[in-house]
Amino acid sequence: MIVASLLLILLAVVLLVIGLAGGSSLLLIISIAASLLAAVALVAGARQVAAARATAEPVRPRGGPDTTGAYGPPVDTGVPVQHVPPTVDDGGAGWRQPPEPPAADPSTPVEPFDDEPATQDVPVADAARLARLDNEVRVVDGRPRYHLPGCPHLVGREHEPLPVAEAVELGFTPCVHCTPATALLAEDGRITSGGAGA
Numbered sequence: 039m040i041v042a043s044l045l046l047i048l049l050a051v052v053l054l055v056i057g058l059a060g061g062s063s064l065l066l067i068i069s070i071a072a073s074l075l076a077a078v079a080l081v082a083g084a085r086q087v088a089a090a091r092a093t094a095e096p097v098r099p100r101g102g103p104d105t106t107g108a109y110g111p112p113v114d115t116g117v118p119v120q121h122v123p124p125t126v127d128d129g130g131a132g133w134r135q136p137p138e139p140p141a142a143d144p145s146t147p148v149e150p151f152d153d154e155p156a157t158q159d160v161p162v163a164d165a166a167r168l169a170r171l172d173n174e175v176r177v178v179d180g181r182p183r184y185h186l187p188g189c190p191h192l193v194g195r196e197h198e199p200l201p202v203a204e205a206v207e208l209g210f211t212p213c214v215h216c217t218p219a220t221a222l223l224a225e226d227g228r229i230t231s232g233g234a235g236a
Contacts (some may be wrong), residue, residue, distance in 0.1 A: 160219045
C-alpha cells in the first residue's frame, strides 16, 4: 500500500505540472483526485504495518529490558531483581505485621502478652490528630504497642522506626509507660482539653 501511495503521489505531481503547463482543468482535477487516493493508501498502509507489528512483537515497557520471549514465557535477562515482600497481611513473620499475640494451639483462647504494657487512653479527637502526624515512633515486631525511642519496654528487643500515622493505620496502640500520644501531640501543640494521658 505504501508503494502504491508513492506512485499515486508521483502521478499527481506529473498531472499537476502538465495541467498547469497546458491550462487543462481536467488534468488538475485528476491530479487532486490522485493526491487524495495517495493519502488514503498511505493511511491504510500505515495501519497495516502497525497491525502486523502488534501481532509479531511482544509489548515491553519503555526503557526496560525485554523480559519476554517472542511468544513464550519470560526470558531470564541475568539482571537481578530485588524482591520486596509485602509488609502487611502476608501471613508470615516480618516487620509491620498487624499486632496479634501468638497462640500455641488454635483451639485455646488467645492470651495477651504477659510482659506487654497496657494501652494509653487517647480521646478520639487526639487519635484523629495523631493519625495525621509523621513523627517517628518505634514498634516491636508482632507486639501491639508503639513507643517513643527511649521507652524501657524496648530494651533488649529488636525494634523498627515507623511514622506514627502508619503505626496507627496498621493497628498499633500507644504504650502507657512512655505515653507517645501525649508526647507527640504536645510536641505538635495539638492536645485537646481532655488530654491524651487522661
